[in-house]
Amino acid sequence: MTSTRTAVVTGSTSGIGLAIAHGLAAEGCNIVVNSFSDRPGDHAIAESVAREHGVGALYVQADMSKADQCRTLVTRAAKEFGSVDILVNNAGIQHVAPVEEFPTEKWDAIVAINLTSAFHTSAAAIPLMKTAGWGRIVNIASAHGLVASPFKSAYVAAKHGIMGFTKTVALEVARSGITCNAVCPGYVLTPLVEAQIPDQMKAHNMDRDTVIREVMLAKQPTKQFVTVDQIAAAVSFLCSENAAQINGTHISVDGGWTAE
Numbered sequence: 040m041t042s043t044r045t046a047v048v049t050g051s052t053s054g055i056g057l058a059i060a061h062g063l064a065a066e067g068c069n070i071v072v073n074s075f076s077d078r079p080g081d082h083a084i085a086e087s088v089a090r091e092h093g094v095g096a097l098y099v100q101a102d103m104s105k106a107d108q109c110r111t112l113v114t115r116a117a118k119e120f121g122s123v124d125i126l127v128n129n130a131g132i133q134h135v136a137p138v139e140e141f142p143t144e145k146w147d148a149i150v151a152i153n154l155t156s157a158f159h160t161s162a163a164a165i166p167l168m169k170t171a172g173w174g175r176i177v178n179i180a181s182a183h184g185l186v187a188s189p190f191k192s193a194y195v196a197a198k199h200g201i202m203g204f205t206k207t208v209a210l211e212v213a214r215s216g217i218t219c220n221a222v223c224p225g226y227v228l229t230p231l232v233e234a235q236i237p238d239q240m241k242a243h244n245m246d247r248d249t250v251i252r253e254v255m256l257a258k259q260p261t262k263q264f265v266t267v268d269q270i271a272a273a274v275s276f277l278c279s280e281n282a283a284q285i286n287g288t289h290i291s292v293d294g295g296w297t298a299e
C-alpha cells in the first residue's frame with residue numbers, strides 16, 4: 040500500500056476479523072477494531088494492534104445489528120483518522136435449526152448483522168472514498184454465499200444476499216477508484232470452531248483428527264481447515280494496488296468445497 044490508509048474491520052475482536060485487522064496493520068494501515076461490547080479487553084486489542092505494527096488503532100463499540108451504530112462506526116473512524124479507505128464487513132453470527140423451527144429473532148439478527156450492516160457501513164463509507172478517489176470494500180461472505188447446507192437458512196440467505204450486494208456496489212463505484220469484492224471462506228479454525236472439537240469427539244467417539252476430517256470437514260475436499268491468516272492474506276491482496284481491476288467478484292478460500 041502506497042500511503043497510510045485507514046481500515047475499518049467490523050467484528051474484529053476475534054477470529055477472522057482480528058486476523059484481517061493484523062494483516063492490514065502489517066501493511067501499514069491505521070485500524071478501527073469493532074465489536075458490540077465495551078470491555079477493557081476490547082480496547083486492549085486495538086492497543087496491541089497499534090503496538091505490534093506501529094500504526095494508529097482505535098476500538099469503537101458499535102452493534103452491527105443497529106443501523107445508526109453501523110453508520111456511526113464509519114463517521115467515528117473518519118473523525119479519528121481523517122478518512123475511511125478500506126471497509127471490511129466481517130461481523131457475522133450463525134444459528135442452526137430447521138426452517139419451520141427457526142426463531143424469528145435469530146433470523147432477524149442474522150440478516151441484520153451478516154447482511155444489512157454492510158449496506159449501512161458501505162453507504163456511510165462510499166462518499167468518503169469517492170472524495171478520496173480511492174477505496175476498497177471487502178465483504179466476508181462464505182462458501183454459504185455460493186452453496187447451501189440444511190438448517191442454516193438465515194445464514195445462507197444473508198450470505199447469498201451479500202454476494203448480490205457486492206456485485207451491485209461494485210458496478211456503482213467502478214469509475215470512482217473504488218472496488219467492492221467478497222471473500223468466501225470454507226471452514227476456518229477460529230476459536231469458536233476449535234471449542235466445538237472436544238464435544239464432537241465425545242459425541243462421535245472419535246479422535247480429534249477423525250472428527251476434523253470426517254465430521255467438521257466433510258464438505259471440504261482438502262480435509263484441512265482454512266486458517267485465519269489465509270483469509271487475511273486474501274483480504275490484503277484485494278486491498279492492494281494490484282487488485283485495482285478486480286471488482287464485483289469473490290475469492291473462494293475453501294479448500295475446493297464449492298468446486299464440487
Ligand code: NAD
Pocket residue numbers: 049050051052053054055056073074075101102103104129130131132152153179180181182223224225226227228229230231232
Ligand atoms: P467469530 O465469532 O470468531 O467473530 C465474529 C466477530 O463478530 C467477533 O468479533 C464478534 O464480537 C463480532 N460480532 C458479533 N456480533 C456483532 C455485532 N452485533 N456487532 C458487532 N460485532 C459483532 O467468527 P468468525 O468465525 O471469525 O467469523 C467472521 C466472519 O467470517 C463472519 O461473517 C462469518 O460468517 C464468516 N465466516 C466464518 C467461517 C468459519 O468457519 N469460521 C466460514 C465462513 C465465513
